[in-house]
Amino acid sequence: MNHYETVYIVHPAIQEGRLNDIISKFHNKLSKLKGEVLYIENWGKKKLAYAIDKQKYGTYIMCQYSLDGQNVKEISQELELNPNILRYLISKVESSDIKEGSNTLEIESKNDDSKAQESKNDDSKAQESKNDDSKAQESKNDDSKESSVKDDNTEEPSKEKNDEENSSLEDVVDENNNESISDDEVEKDA
Amino acid sequence: MAILSNNRICPFKEDADLIKKIDYKEYKFLRKFITEQGKIIPAHVTGVSAKYQRLITSEIKKARVLALMPFCADPRYS
Numbered sequence: 001m002n003h004y005e006t007v008y009i010v011h012p013a014i015q016e017g018r019l020n021d022i023i024s025k026f027h028n029k030l031s032k033l034k035g036e037v038l039y040i041e042n043w044g045k046k047k048l049a050y051a052i053d054k055q056k057y058g059t060y061i062m063c064q065y066s067l068d069g070q071n072v073k074e075i076s077q078e079l080e081l082n083p084n085i086l087r088y089l090i091s092k093v094e095s096s097d098i099k100e101g102s103n104t105l106e107i108e109s110k111n112d113d114s115k116a117q118e119s120k121n122d123d124s125k126a127q128e129s130k131n132d133d134s135k136a137q138e139s140k141n142d143d144s145k146e147s148s149v150k151d152d153n154t155e156e157p158s159k160e161k162n163d164e165e166n167s168s169l170e171d172v173v174d175e176n177n178n179e180s181i182s183d184d185e186v187e188k189d190a
Numbered sequence: 191m192a193i194l195s196n197n198r199i200c201p202f203k204e205d206a207d208l209i210k211k212i213d214y215k216e217y218k219f220l221r222k223f224i225t226e227q228g229k230i231i232p233a234h235v236t237g238v239s240a241k242y243q244r245l246i247t248s249e250i251k252k253a254r255v256l257a258l259m260p261f262c263a264d265p266r267y268s
């Protein structure tokens with residue numbers, strides 16, 4: 001049994017759930033070939049030094065394992081035939097070079113929003129387009145709400161001016177803020 | 191950029207801990223031994239001894255395969 005180290009680049013569009021599937025598939029193949037995973041590390045999404053398959057980013061996974069030398073070919077074939085793996089490198093390492101740590105990957109729990117996006121991605125394209133339409137409608141509704149809120153704000157300071165002279169300076173500041181927000185909105189619309 | 195040294199003392203003979211850093215996973219360290227274009231700087235410029243220059247070149251070439259370092263830096267690539 002020799003010790004090997006493999007770094008492979010997974011397609012950047014693949015999110016946590018499918019990334020786990022790819023990693024577990026690789027581990028299953030290793031266990032079938034009587035290999036043992038000793039260390040695994042997720043380097044995260046990195047920018048590639050040059051484009052591979054027109055992708056400028058990739059998720060790097062590093063894995064150290066022990067395996068018989070005859071079976072390395074099958075492992076490389078497994079990685080080669082997976083279209084979601086952009087590039088891989090298998091190198092032989094000494095047992096002293098094996099890093100100590102967990103041999104199970106701790107996936108960092110990201111925001112809930114990303115998970116929600118994943119579930120949407122899993123759905124069919126038609127549904128996605130529908131979702132997009134609904135999102136567009138939602139955003140329109142939000143815009144209308146914001147504009148109505150702003151109208152309220154603009155009305156309020158005018159009332160306050162009538163009430164007290166001292167607060168007039170603050171109101172001017174508020175009005176300026178409102179103007180700036182409106183400018184931002186114009187930019188968004190443009 | 192390059193470690194330009196006139197005295198030409200091998201950095202790995204001065205500091206033995208650096209030898210562990212000759213590894214394609216330490217690509218940030220290996221960047222010292224390539225030019226802005228991505229070329230490997232010859233040992234007679236950096237002063238690295240032949241033993242470690244051989245290791246450096248092989249590790250840089252591994253890092254290039256994994257797109258951790260460029261084969262040839264393209265200024266248009268961003």
